[in-house]
Amino acid sequence: TQLLEQSPQFLSIQEGENLTVYCNSSSVFSSLQWYRQEPGEGPVLLVTVVTGGEVKKLKRLTFQFGDARKDSSLHITAAQPGDTGLYLCAALLNNAGNMLTFGGGTRLMVKP
Amino acid sequence: KAGVTQTPRYLIKTRGQQVTLSCSPISGHRSVSWYQQTPGQGLQFLFEYFSETQRNKGNFPGRFSGRQFSNSRSEMNVSTLELGDSALYLCASSLGQGVALTKNIQYFGAGTRLSVL
Numbered sequence: 083t084q085l086l087e088q089s090p091q092f093l094s095i096q097e098g099e100n101l102t103v104y105c106n107s108s109s110v111f112s113s114l115q116w117y118r119q120e121p122g123e124g125p126v127l128l129v130t131v132v133t134g135g136e137v138k139k140l141k142r143l144t145f146q147f148g149d150a151r152k153d154s155s156l157h158i159t160a161a162q163p164g165d166t167g168l169y170l171c172a173a174l175l176n177n178a179g180n181m182l183t184f185g186g187g188t189r190l191m192v193k194p
Numbered sequence: 195k196a197g198v199t200q201t202p203r204y205l206i207k208t209r210g211q212q213v214t215l216s217c218s219p220i221s222g223h224r225s226v227s228w229y230q231q232t233p234g235q236g237l238q239f240l241f242e243y244f245s246e247t248q249r250n251k252g253n254f255p256g257r258f259s260g261r262q263f264s265n266s267r268s269e270m271n272v273s274t275l276e277l278g279d280s281a282l283y284l285c286a287s288s289l290g291q292g293v294a295l296t297k298n299i300q301y302f303g304a305g306t307r308l309s310v311l
Binding site for chain 1: 298
């Protein structure tokens with residue numbers, strides 16, 4: 083059982099549709115991060131959320147951290163083919179270093 | 195500014211062999227972390243080095259080891275390779291200390307894809 087559970091695992095949608103990806107845990111985290119990974123590349127950090135209830139926007143992407151800091155969501159509005167990739171949530175396991183634990187990932191495909 | 199560089203990009207080995215992977219971090223970054231990515235287990239933390247010392251270690255057998263040099267470059271070694279070691283090995287670098295959490299960003303390399311036959 084993973085510490086961070088992501089859903090759905092796979093998502094295939096048409097260009098212009100909206101979608102939401104969820105990242106849930108029974109543990110409380112001081113922060114959560116979202117990454118996007120494209121084929122042949124390493125993950126790239128999209129956002130870090132640190133405050134319960136926090137909402138951050140990155141163009142068409144909206145990230146929310148749950149009030150209890152146990153879960154997070156990523157909402158994409160009007161998805162485009164360029165949004166295709168693997169979306170990963172991650173959390174630092176301790177404050178002494180960079181030991182990240184990752185969710186299983188959501189593989190998104192946006193068809194033109 | 196050059197990104198994180200991992201070499202080689204692809205590697206094919208046979209069971210029982212050993213392998214060494216290399217990671218050159220972004221200039222000025224003192225922390226280097228290693229991760230293993232497989233379709234079944236996803237991304238899993240191997241270890242982190244900071245200023246030539248192992249600072250954190252994940253739940254992997256002793257066949258997996260690493261080191262960091264004075265210029266922050268890092269290597270990881272896997273001995274007695276098993277079929278299950280086939281994976282994408284990712285390295286990430288960051289400043290590692292003295293900055294706020296939201297500024298201590300980990301930058302990942304493109305990875306080394308290891309196939310064990």
